[in-house]
Amino acid sequence: MKCCLCDGEVDKHYTPEGEMYWDKGHNPAPVKTGEDDRCCDTCNATVVIPARLVHAGGMEPEAASKLAEVIMADYRPEPQEGEGE
């Protein structure tokens, strides 16, 4: 699957056991809103999250991209275990 923003390959996520559980990327809204648009981890962190903070939170673009860096530094996608959602 290709990233709709940088044309790179969307990142695959693996469980600690090495099983791939997610390869669908991220929702790129509000940067792109096409039905099939998905973006990679890098674009999500550097483009989409800052854009959301600016759109939804009314932040200055510069402050938003700094905050996004902090958020992504702590971000580790976790596989869902057990009870469904």
Ligand SMILES: [Zn+2]
């Ligand atoms: Zn990308």
